[in-house]
Amino acid sequence: MDKKTCFTAETIQTRLSANPFAKLSDIVLDIIQEAIINLDILPGEKINMTAIAESLNVSRAPVREAINALVKEGFVVEKPNVNGYYALDISDKYMAEFFMARSTIEVAAIRICAARFHSIDCRHLKECCDVFRRCYKTNDYEAFVAADRDFHGSLVQYTGNSFLINMYASLNRTIAHYYSLSRYYLKNYGSRDIFNDFELLINEHLAMYNAIRTGLVDCAASTAQRHLDTCYSSFVHYYLTKGVR
Known part of the structure; x- marks a missing residue:
């Protein structure tokens, strides 16, 4: 995962400027989903919520909320047995x-x-x-x-x-x-x-x-x-x- 290009605080600010009323977790969701779609996060790769939060300069709460929403959408898979969340792998x-x-x-x-x-x-x-x-x-x-x-x-x-x-x-x-x-x-x-x-x-x-x-x-x-x-x-x-x- 190339955090320099995928996840930056500037990205958050740009999107908030475009829509000041947007919910932060929705913005984070879009950023993570786009990273998965564009293969910046590869299929089956573990998603590091702490690293994403730090790169975006946000707390872990909106990242966690975004990840949970992406699980429901099917783009992220939760694997409790190995303790973590992973980008959808293709079957x-x-x-x-x-x-x-x-x-x-x-x-x-x-x-x-x-x-x-x-x-x-x-x-x-x-x-x-x-x-x-x-x-x-x-x-x-x-x-x-x-x-x-x-x-x-x-x-x-x-x-x-x-x-x-x-x-x-x-x-x-x-x-x-x-x-x-x-x-x-x-x-x-x-x-x-x-x-x-x-x-x-x-x-x-x-x-x-x-x-x-x-x-x-x-x-x-x-x-x-x-x-x-x-x-x-x-x-x-x-x-x-x-x-x-």
């Missing part, structure tokens, strides 16, 4: 449930997009596909991950369905965590291990785009489901094999 079960939720929302979203393809910004979706392919070829993994997130998020936004959009928004922090893990893996291992899988992902994006622009509703849904299954199996196979340590 096969966790990823299976996450992708089940994503599939439920995204497959419904792509069906709507394909059914209304005349009003969908297909040009933007094609641009995402092109950036996705180009950036993987050039090892620009930051832009690669950004294009992937843009593509999937756009499909949900284009539905105009407020319920689907809000359901997807509820996954935002978990999605951000997933992409941080993906970015970490790509930067450290790149195409040495996973070139074929990512060629498949690129082609599946194009297949989804083509199904939408031609109004093939059932094809779009089955392609999206297959793509998300590929994402899940690739992540579990490669990430959980090597992990982030």
Whole structure:
């Protein structure tokens, strides 16, 4: 954990200046959660409440309150048997449930997009596909991950369905965590291990785009489901094999 960049008293003051009425423990919660999402605190790493309180120049009370709230949200795990709190570690079960939720929302979203393809910004979706392919070829993994997130998020936004959009928004922090893990893996291992899988992902994006622009509703849904299954199996196979340590 790099306390110099993650936890500073200046961060607290900046956020209080932006919102003087914010509860201190809520600010601390956001800071710790962002550190977990951005992998400044690694999966499974023990969280040192005393060190965080000292770095933020606050008492332990708001840190303890923030940690307890993060336990309820699932980003922190309490381990009484080893006396401590730990950042969420990624398991096969966790990823299976996450992708089940994503599939439920995204497959419904792509069906709507394909059914209304005349009003969908297909040009933007094609641009995402092109950036996705180009950036993987050039090892620009930051832009690669950004294009992937843009593509999937756009499909949900284009539905105009407020319920689907809000359901997807509820996954935002978990999605951000997933992409941080993906970015970490790509930067450290790149195409040495996973070139074929990512060629498949690129082609599946194009297949989804083509199904939408031609109004093939059932094809779009089955392609999206297959793509998300590929994402899940690739992540579990490669990430959980090597992990982030």
